Amino acid sequence: MDLTDRQFVRPTIIAADDPSLWASLVELWTFRELLLTLVARELRLRYAQTWVGVAWVALKPLVTMALLWAVFGLAADLPTEGMPRPVFFFSGLMLWFFFSGAITDGKDSLVANADLIRKVYFPRALLPLAIVVARLVDLAIMLVFLAGVMLMSDSTAWPSLPGLAVTVAVLTALSTAVGLLTAAINVRYRDATHVVPVALQLLMFASPIVYSSTLVPATWAWAYALNPLVGLFDGFRAALTGRALDVPSLLLAVVVTLTLLVIAITVFRRLDASFADYV
């Protein structure tokens, strides 16, 4: 065995204190192969046994969209920011399913792998991270379907790819932050697993998914914009139709996301030491 090949040539110091943030990040990088393996497991388990396979990913927003179409779409003339109705709905639902899916699975990622945590060492953050990456793969599949929906509904405007990339990147960071936070808290307080879905339900109605944020009264707009999903969903849709991004609301989303990320990383690192004792 070639010892120089290894990440552990330097002695490992085992002590009570938390390793530095930098050391943790370096370690995450050395474990990147395990991350990919965990992502592969996630995807394989989810899709291997259903014959619908990959199409299943897009089926959920498509069915939901059809439902909404049936209930609201025909009667109401809700504003859709100048987008074709299906494009408006599908894009909102797609982002929401990515975000809520990452949180729903992410919060359980540590508890569900208690067996691993109690018996093997690896950076625990890999488990919630693997969920986010797996959901990103889903999102990529849904993007292909979105392109199809756009073609079918004669969407004429050309999307701004940098705009899409930025909003998806921030949304991913936000999902990661909330995933890390809820996963860590769930280890200590097991009823978090029941609180999160309720919170998600509320958040869904507080986000411009099936309605446009232009419907929100101006007096409440500032409070509404504190929800980072508002700036991100609006931004994504603007980028989708090549409109200019609303920079202030996007910046606000970035600030909220970064704040959550710092909180999440701090809490996760704080609880990391005792996961194996509690999980």
Next chain:
Amino acid sequence: MSTIILAEALSKQFDLAPRAAYGTFRDQLALAVRSPRRWWRRSDTEPLWALRDVSFAIRAGSVTGLIGRNGAGKSTLLKILSRITRPTTGRAVVHGRIASLLEVGTGFHPELSGRHNVFLNGAILGMTRREIAANFDAIVAFADVERFIDTPVKFYSTGMYLRLAFAVAAHLEAEILAVDEVLAVGDLLFQRKCMGKMADVARSGRTVLLVSHNLAAIQTLSDDVLVLDRGRLVGHGPPGETVAQFLDQLQGREGGEASSDLRALPRQSRAHAGLVEGLLNQRPLVASHTLVSGHDLAFELVVDLPEPRRQCFVGINIEDDFGVRLWSLHSHWEIPRFDLQTGAHRVRCRVPVPPLVSGQYHIGLEVGAGTERLDLLERVATLHVVQTGHGGTGETPGREHGYILAPADWSVVSTDGTPVSPEA
């Protein structure tokens, strides 16, 4: 040789009831409302030191056995060294990668095929994809599951599952291998394979940390033995004497809490009716005794009947946890029945114990006269039988092979008289 693991005053504290109480938001909230001060302090649970000031050094390339009773801190120590949990105080320096085999099959997923599980499990245990791919055929061959490698492991038999799991772990290329009770896995043939693999690992220059209740395996495989007792390191040295010292400690501890008085013990039918006092191997009988398989049992009983009886006998029996009687000793099978007057009589019995398979057994006593049973004490003492090697191979069969290890004399020669060399 160089030191590969250095532990300095490692301690680990657990809160005794962190999980049961206040493990939910709801409980936290309730506590905060009911008694804000306690909620704030949060230190009302009694701490338990699972490990206390444990220091030692392990040489590179050695096999170190870790022994101790249940709850002595063996697994906690392994978990700290393999970084699964952090120490409360103290530190350790480890030169190299530790592959922990706290239990085989970690991370196996029933829905995935054997092939996918090998890669998943390997990655979790710290192997790179390249290493797993390079070892894949060897792993599958070792586990003997070639035909089923693309079948989901939920269709595997328990034996196949365990074999595959151990095979992955055994092919880890870590500098240090931490093994906990893995030797108990599988059938005899596979156990032998595991022992062989373990010896290979040790010979290949890797360091092994071995936790086992199987003292024979510890004695055969280790170069060095650590003894833990209630979180503290109480012994460290060469296997022979350290294991012996550990056995002595077990006996000593048990002797202290024991009693030789049989009068107050619960009887099935009536109050005390004859058996007054008992000693086993000169220790109070009412206790748990540790016995090395193949050694003698010496009973010394005091019988005092409330009235004179004729044609008396004394019986001793041994049964397992499930009440299966292994054997009985009745005095009248060996010596004539005797007449007893009132007053104390001492009855002695020495018996070489048939070499029993390791495990827990129970001793019962009775006194009878003619066909009448005068006194009966069931499960008056517990016997922990420990094997320290049967025949010298270090292999110790489990209960599934029966209770008795008959010391047999085997030989294998070719029919033309040339000796057969030992297995490679």
